[in-house]
Amino acid sequence: MSAGFLVASAFLASAVEFVEALTIVLAAGLARGWRSSLTGVAAATVALVAVVAALGPALTVVPLSALRLVVGGVLLVFGLQWLRKAILRASGYKALHDEEETFAQELAEARSAEHVERAGLDWYGFTLAFKGVFLEGMEVAFIVLTFGSTQGSIPLAAVGAGAALVLVAGVGIAVRAPLARVPENTMKFAVGVMLTTFGIFWATEGAGADWPGGDAALLGVLAFVIALSMLFVRLLRRQRRLTPALAEA
Amino acid sequence: MSRVRAFGHFWWDFIVGDDWIVAACVAAAIGLTAALAHSSVTVWWLLPVAVAAVLWLSLRRVAR
Numbered sequence: 001m002s003a004g005f006l007v008a009s010a011f012l013a014s015a016v017e018f019v020e021a022l023t024i025v026l027a028a029g030l031a032r033g034w035r036s037s038l039t040g041v042a043a044a045t046v047a048l049v050a051v052v053a054a055l056g057p058a059l060t061v062v063p064l065s066a067l068r069l070v071v072g073g074v075l076l077v078f079g080l081q082w083l084r085k086a087i088l089r090a091s092g093y094k095a096l097h098d099e100e101e102t103f104a105q106e107l108a109e110a111r112s113a114e115h116v117e118r119a120g121l122d123w124y125g126f127t128l129a130f131k132g133v134f135l136e137g138m139e140v141a142f143i144v145l146t147f148g149s150t151q152g153s154i155p156l157a158a159v160g161a162g163a164a165l166v167l168v169a170g171v172g173i174a175v176r177a178p179l180a181r182v183p184e185n186t187m188k189f190a191v192g193v194m195l196t197t198f199g200i201f202w203a204t205e206g207a208g209a210d211w212p213g214g215d216a217a218l219l220g221v222l223a224f225v226i227a228l229s230m231l232f233v234r235l236l237r238r239q240r241r242l243t244p245a246l247a248e249a
Numbered sequence: 250m251s252r253v254r255a256f257g258h259f260w261w262d263f264i265v266g267d268d269w270i271v272a273a274c275v276a277a278a279i280g281l282t283a284a285l286a287h288s289s290v291t292v293w294w295l296l297p298v299a300v301a302a303v304l305w306l307s308l309r310r311v312a313r
Contacts, residue, residue, distance in 0.1 A: 073276065074264055076275050076300070077272045078264050080275070080304060084268070084271070084311075088308065088312075093312050204282060204293055204296045207279055207282040207286055208282075209285075209291075225300075232308055239312060
């Protein structure tokens with residue numbers, strides 16, 4: 001896999017997560033004050049850096065075939081979660097993710113929550129921002145570590161994630177509103193396809209099987225996963241049209 | 250103990266999500282691939298086919 005493909009994959013996957021984290025931080029900041037929220041962001045960032053710093057070097061000492069087997073398997077299970085939800089959204093069986101709606105809900109909950117002060121901080125604002133950044137960031141850390149370690153370049157994957165962070169944070173600071181215009185559902189579909197593709201490719205290699213054409217087979221797997229996803233969306237849409245009473249939005 | 254359970258629950262939910270059957274089938278397919286690969290059978294096609302089948306079955310369960 002080329003370096004560009006690795007960076008692009010990490011960028012796209014990370015951008016989706018950062019858009020969601022930004023929505024939560026904006027709601028926490030506007031409803032509970034920026035000091036507590038930004039302290040929560042900083043604390044979560046430190047925790048995430050510690051996770052990556054602890055696990056990154058450990059992964060580099062694991063033999064590559066074992067790493068690809070385990071990481072490929074985990075990535076495949078993880079990726080199928082994304083792909084399954086993306087297909088259900090695209091076919092109308094699951095509601096599309098709406099960043100403005102999420103923002104309105106988070107904001108309303110944050111405004112109605114009781115004020116509790118700990119260590120000079122509004123505790124609700126701090127924990128809301130911390131949890132939002134840490135949980136969304138864990139997915140970014142997971143993707144950076146798995147993609148990077150199996151390709152032998154965690155720093156390169158981190159560059160993709162870092163670029164996404166700078167872009168999303170920059171736009172977020174500029175507009176001070178949830179990034180509702182980002183084609184988030186399409187991006188999530190793309191990420192689901194990529195995670196599943198890499199999962200199939202690495203798990204098969206790690207299990208000891210050889211791909212015809214070597215690394216070039218990755219493109220074949222990618223085409224297969226895209227075609228499969230499109231087919232399933234069409235089949236589910238058709239089923240939904242034929243049985244509208246049973247379908248749930 | 251509750252913290253250990255919460256930690257385990259977090260990782261289960263994070264990786265496996267709400268359909269554990271998908272994870273179990275993927276693990277079985279990887280195991281079968283490894284077993285067949287070590288007996289010199291051409292087996293690169295097995296995991297893509299298994300993924301197609303398990304994904305469709307999982308989607309059908311939700312869409313039914």
